[in-house]
Amino acid sequence: MIESPVADNEIEAVNAMTPALAAIRRVTWETDDTFTLLIDPPLMNGRPFSFRPGQFNMVYAFGLGESAISISSDPAKSNSLAHTIHRVGTVTSALSRLRRGDTIGLRGPFGTAWPLEEAVGKDVCIAAGGIGLAPLRPVIYTLISRRKEFGRIVILYGARSPLDLLYRVELEEWSKVPNTEVIITVDRGDSSWKGHIGVVTALFSYIKMDSPSTIAMVCGPEIMMKYTYEELERRGLSQEQIYISMERNMKCGVGLCGHCQFGPRFICKDGPVFRLPQVRHLLDKKEI
Amino acid sequence: MTSAFRMNPDGLQRLLALLQQMDYETIGPTMSGDAITYDRIASISDLPVGWTDEQAPGIYRLVRGDDREYFGYTLPAQSWKRFLYPPFRKLFSIKKNGKSLELDEAESGTAKYAFIGVRACELSAISIQDKVFNLGEYRDDNYLSLRKKIFVVAVNCSHAGDNCFCTSMKTGPGAKHDFDIALTEILKEGDHYFIAEAGTEAGSAIIEMIGPGKATDDEIAAADNVVRETAAHITKSMDTRGLPELLADNLEHSQWEDVAKRCLTCGNCTMVCPTCFCSTVEDATDLSGQVAERFRRWDSCFTMDFAKVSGGNFRISPKSRYRQWLTHKLSSWVDQFGVSGCVGCGRCIAWCPVGIDLTAEVKAIRGTSVKQEKEV
Numbered sequence: 001m002i003e004s005p006v007a008d009n010e011i012e013a014v015n016a017m018t019p020a021l022a023a024i025r026r027v028t029w030e031t032d033d034t035f036t037l038l039i040d041p042p043l044m045n046g047r048p049f050s051f052r053p054g055q056f057n058m059v060y061a062f063g064l065g066e067s068a069i070s071i072s073s074d075p076a077k078s079n080s081l082a083h084t085i086h087r088v089g090t091v092t093s094a095l096s097r098l099r100r101g102d103t104i105g106l107r108g109p110f111g112t113a114w115p116l117e118e119a120v121g122k123d124v125c126i127a128a129g130g131i132g133l134a135p136l137r138p139v140i141y142t143l144i145s146r147r148k149e150f151g152r153i154v155i156l157y158g159a160r161s162p163l164d165l166l167y168r169v170e171l172e173e174w175s176k177v178p179n180t181e182v183i184i185t186v187d188r189g190d191s192s193w194k195g196h197i198g199v200v201t202a203l204f205s206y207i208k209m210d211s212p213s214t215i216a217m218v219c220g221p222e223i224m225m226k227y228t229y230e231e232l233e234r235r236g237l238s239q240e241q242i243y244i245s246m247e248r249n250m251k252c253g254v255g256l257c258g259h260c261q262f263g264p265r266f267i268c269k270d271g272p273v274f275r276l277p278q279v280r281h282l283l284d285k286k287e288i
Numbered sequence: 289m290t291s292a293f294r295m296n297p298d299g300l301q302r303l304l305a306l307l308q309q310m311d312y313e314t315i316g317p318t319m320s321g322d323a324i325t326y327d328r329i330a331s332i333s334d335l336p337v338g339w340t341d342e343q344a345p346g347i348y349r350l351v352r353g354d355d356r357e358y359f360g361y362t363l364p365a366q367s368w369k370r371f372l373y374p375p376f377r378k379l380f381s382i383k384k385n386g387k388s389l390e391l392d393e394a395e396s397g398t399a400k401y402a403f404i405g406v407r408a409c410e411l412s413a414i415s416i417q418d419k420v421f422n423l424g425e426y427r428d429d430n431y432l433s434l435r436k437k438i439f440v441v442a443v444n445c446s447h448a449g450d451n452c453f454c455t456s457m458k459t460g461p462g463a464k465h466d467f468d469i470a471l472t473e474i475l476k477e478g479d480h481y482f483i484a485e486a487g488t489e490a491g492s493a494i495i496e497m498i499g500p501g502k503a504t505d506d507e508i509a510a511a512d513n514v515v516r517e518t519a520a521h522i523t524k525s526m527d528t529r530g531l532p533e534l535l536a537d538n539l540e541h542s543q544w545e546d547v548a549k550r551c552l553t554c555g556n557c558t559m560v561c562p563t564c565f566c567s568t569v570e571d572a573t574d575l576s577g578q579v580a581e582r583f584r585r586w587d588s589c590f591t592m593d594f595a596k597v598s599g600g601n602f603r604i605s606p607k608s609r610y611r612q613w614l615t616h617k618l619s620s621w622v623d624q625f626g627v628s629g630c631v632g633c634g635r636c637i638a639w640c641p642v643g644i645d646l647t648a649e650v651k652a653i654r655g656t657s658v659k660q661e662k663e664v
Contacts (some may be wrong), residue, residue, distance in 0.1 A: 016395045016426040017379050017584070024508030053483065062382065062389060063573035063580035088598035103389040105382075221599075249597050251569050254426035257587070258566030259594060263536075269424065285539055288609030 016254045019060045020044050024098055025080070030166045033087045034131065035096055036072065041266025042106060043082040048070055051075055052113035053138035054245060058253045059083060060105030061094035063105070068250040068268070070135030071109060076145060078108060084134040084166065100101055110253040112273040114139040115243055119215040123151040125207075127228045129158050129220020133166050135245050136219050144177050153180040154207050158200035158224070161186050162193045166223030181207065200224060201231045218272075219245040229276055233267040242276040291498040292508050294469075295482045300358065301332045302498045303441065303469070307402040312439055315371060316404035317364050322350055324364040326371070329404065343449040343634065346643030353447075356480050359405055359473050362449035363633055367562030370412055371401055372434050375586045379569070383579045396430045402439040406467065408460030409452075409631040411442060413562030415466055419625045420565050439490065442467035446514050448521035451634025453647060455519055456526040459631045462515035463487075465488060469495060472511035483511035524634065526647040527654060531628075534657055535619040535650075539611065543652045548607035550642050555588030557636035557644075558613065563621075563629045564588075578604065589613050614646060 007035065020042040028036045036273045037059075041049035051071050058066045067089070073082035087096040098104065116139065124143060126135050143150055152241045157172060161164045165184065175182035180220045185196035185205045200220070216237060232242055248260035248267040260267035263276070263282045295303075304314050316329040317336050324336045340353030341361045353360040378394040406414075418435065421428035442463035445452075454460030463470040468491035472483045483503050486492035503511075558564040568587035573580045587594065589612045595602035603609050621629030630646075637645045 019393065021389050021391060023388070062384065063571055063577070066570045076329065086598075092598070101387045103387060105389070105391070106576070221595075247597060247599075248602065249593075249595050251567065251587075255424065256421065256426065256428055256565070257568065258589065259568070259587070261620070263615075264620035267623070269426075287603045288539070288603060288613075 006285060012015045016107065016256075017252065019058070019066075019107045021103050021159070022106050024100055024102050024104065027098065028221075030084060031164050034084060034164075035087065036082050036084045037095065037098070037104070037107070038073075039083070039104070041078065041080045044106075044108070048078060049081060049109075049137075051109035053142055054113040054135055055109035055111050056135070056253070057083065057106045057108030057110070058250070059085075059091075059095065060107070061091045061098075061103075064094045065091045066090045066105075066107070066251075067095070068110075068253060070245070070272070072134040072137045074137050074141040074145075075107060076141070077251075083226070084137075086131045086214065095185065099155075107253060110268055112269075112271055114217050114273055115215060115275075116142060116247075118120065119150070121213075123153070123210050123214040124216050125154045125156070125209060125216040125232070127156045127200055127218045127220070129228075130160065130164070131166070131222035132218075132220035132224070132245070133157055136217060137167065137170075139217060141173060142173065147177060147180075151179075151210070151213065153177070154209075155180070156185075156200050156203045156207075157182070158185045158187070158203075158220070159255045161188050162190055162195075173215065174244070183207065197211060199227065201227045204231050204235060209235055209237075214241060216242045217245075218248075222246070229280075239276040241281055242259060243273055244276060244279070245272045246279070247272065292484065292493055292503040292511065293484045294503040294507050295484045295495075295498060295500040297332065297356075297358070297480060297482070299484075299498050299500050300471075300482060301663060303494065304329070304331060304404065306494055306497055307439060309520070312402035313402050314402045314404055315368075317359070317361065323348065324350065324361050325366050326364055326403075326405075328370060328472045330357065335359070335405075340447060341449065343451045343456075343638045344643075345451070345637050345645045346637045346640055355474055357446075357473065357475060359443045359471075360447060362445065362447050363635065364408075364453060365409060365561060365635075365639070367413060367633070367635065368406065369413070369417070369562050369564075371399075371403070372414070372438070373421070373428070373431050373565065377584050379582045379584055380635065381579060381581045384577075396433040399434060400437045401434070402441065404438050404441045405443045406463070407445055407633070408442065408463040409454045409457070409633045410562055411440070411463055411466045412457075412459035412631045413633070414626055414630065416625065416631070417565060420563070421660055423625065440467045440469075440487075440559050442470040442487075444470060444472040444515050446473055447520045448518050448523070449634060450646040451524060451637040451645075452522050452632065453524040453526050453634060455522050456524075456528060456647075457628065457630055457632035461518040461522070467491070472514050474507070474510050474514060478489065481507070483507060524647055526630075526632070526650055528628070529649065532619040532622045534654060535615045539615070540658055541653050541656070541658065543649060543656070544607045544611045546652070547610050547644060547649055548605065551590075551606050551610045552641060552645055553590040553606045553609055554641060555590040556639045556641065558588040558590060559586065560635040560639045561617075562631060562633060562635070563617075566594075589616070614649060617646075618650065
């Protein structure tokens, strides 16, 4: 036989395409179309589930398929795992119909994480648009639990309307943490809304940034991220200080199916969190 | 060639029989309708003896060649890819049990294949897929489990096809690596024999069992000459100098619009390509809705849904889909796996229904590269 590409003992017994089964503990509706599944974390390949903020799971709905969904729980809490899911397609609609005790499949955690260690000793600017707050929530939990290790924390968050705001109670709690600012804006207000109206980038005029010592973490629709990093650059941040989290079609989550390619990058394994210079030159081009 | 042996056609039959005795499933070129494909072969009479192929952009035809020749064709329609990386494969089945689910993972492939007649460019393609499926933390266990068991009998090319450009990609026409046995078929003045060379100990052992005699210097020279002549007859070429950078710098070149006017986005090129590896998954349930299965199926970056997400589609235009394929194959593949994704087999050219020739597209881009325009 010709030389084998791998020795027998190197082959992992684990098949990355087989989900672990997990039970749903609670379903919480955050808005009209967005819900959070609180899940009993399964053993992944025989090991307790653990993840880094920014990573995602492939979440399987029986008989229908999988969706790549970011993890939105606190990484320090090993006894629970949460996914906040926007009900838009077949799989997410099926997931939205599940109840306590129902079973889903999970593969993961996959992908890169937000640059927590790099942010130590620095100011942190978090900018989220819509469901983009979900992948940032684990990093916010961690920043706050390790509050003294970081400088000023600013959380800028934009949603379509006041009723589309996620995690309202927590946003309120975070705003009370010392040296932490939460500024929220909506595209369209309602009669009860007394806050900002407009795009997330408009919120930068309300904050002061110590640009040389700030790390920015941005997640939202691609157009929102583009305007946000351009604004951050105008305010003196270098591309190296800016991180974004990207979305693409994913079938495997582990760099084997080819679907999520973005130029030379696989969003699933080289991302979803990228330092801006890794992808910036391609974000300016259409249909990459 | 350090130790080359002369083997008559009956030695080829003996080789097949020995591999079959060793529980190998012998796969080789065989006639299938109006094409040669790789499939199970029981004996050398299943080989496409006496047939050769004519290939050109959008064209594949079988014609009669030398009546005695077993490997007188250039390349079959499909590559070996479908054996190591099956086009359709079950991943698991899962059934409902009250509120919980029970999952039954599909077994990895157990087939033990002997590939008979692997071309040099195809050896390179297999070594490229080795990198694709065995990179980093996650690997395709099914591929690796099939791959480590194969026995490879390479056959050096004696006919250059009009779509071949292996000499540009430095993959052929002679087999240099990754084979157990390499054969060169010689037809000379009424004489018909093979020169056999072992690439591994397993290959050596089998050659010994067949018991051919040592090749003479003249016979070895004749075999070397077959490969040299084939190389000399390859007319198509692709200039690979700085190719990854050239394409990465020209993502907005007008040639992409031009090729998009011709491309039908059918995906044939990706199906016949020996290195294309994209896949999708399919889910199905039985009529009771209690049992579901999940399958992996070959996919193509030319399909409309390939880059679709619930909120939109990242590659709607044919232009963007052709560009994804070509830039991945020749440019970003190098970033990802350290090698080009193209071996110069020309299958994508032959099986393109409108005859798009990637070497011509590259040439057009090179001729009017934005970088070059700047320099002018």
